[in-house]
Amino acid sequence: MEETQSKNKYRALFLKPWEKGNKNIVRDFVYGCWCNGKRIGGMQMPPINEIYCATHARSEVVDAVFIDAQTSWDRFEEIESSGYASIDCLILMCSTQSFRSDLRILEKAKSLKPAIKTVLFGSHPTFMPEYALAGAVDFLVRKEPEETIRVLLDALARNEDTSRINGTGYRDKDGKVVLNANREFCDMDVLPIPDRTLLPENADYFNPVVHRLPYTTIQTSRGCPGRCIFCTSPEFYGKKYRARSAENVLKELREIKKLGYREVFFRDETFTALKKRNAEICQAMINEKLNLSWIANGRVDMIDKEMMALMKKAGCHMLKFGVETSSDELLKTYRKGTTSEQARACFKAARELGIETHAHLVFGGPGESWNTINTTIKFVKEIKPSTASFGILTPYPGTELFAMVASMNPSIQDGSDSNMDNLHTEGFYSKEVSGMTGDELSLAVKRAYRKFYLRPSYVLGKLLRIRSFEQLVILVISGLNILSFSISGKK
Template sequence: MRIILVHPAGSNWMPGKKDISATANRMAPLGLLSIAAYLAREGHEVFVQDCLGPRAVPGAGANAARILEMAPDLVGVSATTSGFLDGYDLAVRIRAASPRTRIVFGGVHVSALGAALLEQFPDIDFLCMGEGELTLAELAAGQPPEKITGLIWRDGGGVVVNPPREAIPDMDSLPFPAYEKLAGFPRGYNLPLFSYIDTPGATMTTSRGCPYQCSYCDRSVFKRGYRWNSAGYVYDHMQYLRDRFGVRHITVYDDLFTARRDRIARLCDLLTQKPLGVRFNCAVRVGHADDDLLRMLRDAGALQLSVGIETGDHDLMRTHKPGVDVEDARDTVRRIQAAGLRVKGLFMMGLPGETAASIRRTSDFVLSLGLDDMNMSKFTPFPGAPVWPTIHQEGAFDPDWRQMNCLNFVFVPNGIDSKETLDQLYNTHVKRFYSDPAWRKRFRGRIWEHRRSIAYALKHLPAFLSAKKSFEPAEKRT
């Protein structure tokens, strides 16, 4: 069967402003690539249309035309909340031009909302709930829809919800993602600026699921279990990226990369005994990063560790990230840097219960940590997150799917008087971090290490200057 898997462009920036998200950080659609590799191994002819890729054509019409040129039997669309409507726009165009082509949607938004989407969006034939590899393989092999677990489908005028599919137990049974199906990979897929020393870069995942339940996190696809690739598989995956594509820096996008200490110890041992000449970044959770493990990561080639902290307010931390304490987070940052590693703090503004005072406490906390880098996302309530059922009681919520991308405030907590105030607080405190003399001194000390990022930034200077204006306090913009 001829199958095209689609990553829709979506809305990834702020309304009325030039979208530079792909310029700043273009990430390979790893979930689609894993499905593509699995389907190809099953003998299907598989293509990937990345509408955010470096060689993508602009607009739904042009992307739909490219898809139709390949005469697909099956089109699979993986969409986030902000990307779903763009994906559906493609589906409408494909259906009008090729009624015989079957269209299946999957991804976190689909897994969270389920059957209601088939009722609202008539040009979708199937919904794939949860992991997609086995479900799509059975669909492509011609299995009757009623026998495919994890599938939601149309039966005459009704919608049928099949039993959920069990999680793939052996993660090592999956092939490496089909990176080769991305036009322009790896040079056209860039890691965040100043997060690497050498290029080209690539991304990978080595586990699925998370046993924790933060209030803002949607676990609709991989649920709360935790499964992982073995250390040997991860090492081979890294070696494959180096040998096949020349990759020199890898960012591991696991929520809980270090949760299985024995696995990471073995991986670090492999990377130390048989170095690949590849640096890597990963995330650690507070409580899963002891000093010996940090030293092992450093010796194995780790450069930067991200830590999900979210807030510097004790009450908000207790509510939204149970099991993590503000002072424990401070200790984790200190120990990461003491081990000779960079640390990036991940924060979130606008959580339910947030006030101007709690935002100030977080801003003060951020500066006190002496971080090497920081990311402040805008809290976005997603349908599968624990906070979703009560979100309308917590503040004003505008469920505009296109803007639900963590880059726009669609929710204003009761403790903030308006979205304009929240935007102003965000701009002020993000700028405060990057204006801090201590941070600037650390940055200047790494100018040589940052040379490739600086060259990239200069190449795209107009776009980055435009983005910088988005973080100027509102009263200074006219």
């Protein structure tokens, strides 16, 4: 890898870390909100944000490379065993839940090569910069990262002043935290198409809801029209919802097709928010016979049956929705902007059209009780999603929910006692949020998985829909993961 690049360029390594023992961590949203383990059926996701950053950072003076240590551990070990000899700068995307483990990687890199520069970007550096600027961290990048990282690497490569770069933070010679002004958000059409050749060759990103392999991810918008009290996306990406043009998206889809991918996962927070643009994209996919199957995230109040039908014709086979709860009172508290009846109608429409659905549910919000939990479990069985995930509501830094908890109990500090081992399955300041204990909510999550997935009718339905040996293998792997979690509650 390194030998094929110019040795005169400044070498930046974008690393997706991996700690042995954690088989799958879906750490692809730059604003955090990651998940992992058996609870999500063993799902893995090809990274997109690091690829965006690395592609944009390349220049006449900067060479950017990427390693996904989860799928290319040998490449990472080779770099580390060399003492990062060929690397000038190490860059990690970091969430609150990964911060402590990410910091250990940077500390080791500094011990092997003290001169190496280290950079963190993502949710934790954005919302908790004073904590994130620990001893082994030279720079942090806040909010939207691509242009800030490009400018920072260019300045480092040219040995120029880095102290006034917008969007960055660092400690000065006296140890004082310096946070420069935020950088303006970009026009997404200006960003280059991510160079997917940076991804590891023949990487097996297992995903139980994907129909055709190989698959890749794509991002066509940033931000969310919603203002949920538990989500970091609006604060991270700005209050204005931004999107790429239809033609710009189609340009990338054509390239994806040429690279040999057969399926695409749209990782937009709310892909369905842009009806007119999406209709253009879908119609072009149909007219050009792109033959890409795909999955997208949506809101139950921002899609109708007519749009679903067009999306299905264009290759969409699954829609994923944040249902959250069946309680309209809780939905109001969350400021979700949706109702349980909208969810019911949305899932009914998708089912009538033959589109698979996934429902995301959370337990432990303000006003949660065993009554609302049991009603939600019953509701989910009634709306009949193809798959569902249940988790404990976690207060993330940068959200109104976190601020509420911190005002009640400052011991939460930067929130990094929450980690990838306990996220969504164990309580984290749950008593302050909902009045329910962490143990109660852990039990509720296990109960929900059992009542939804271990129904004979659900299992039989899944078996009857198998159409290939590949589908059988996927069902067995994901099913065993879900079964194990349903029994043990361990990820």
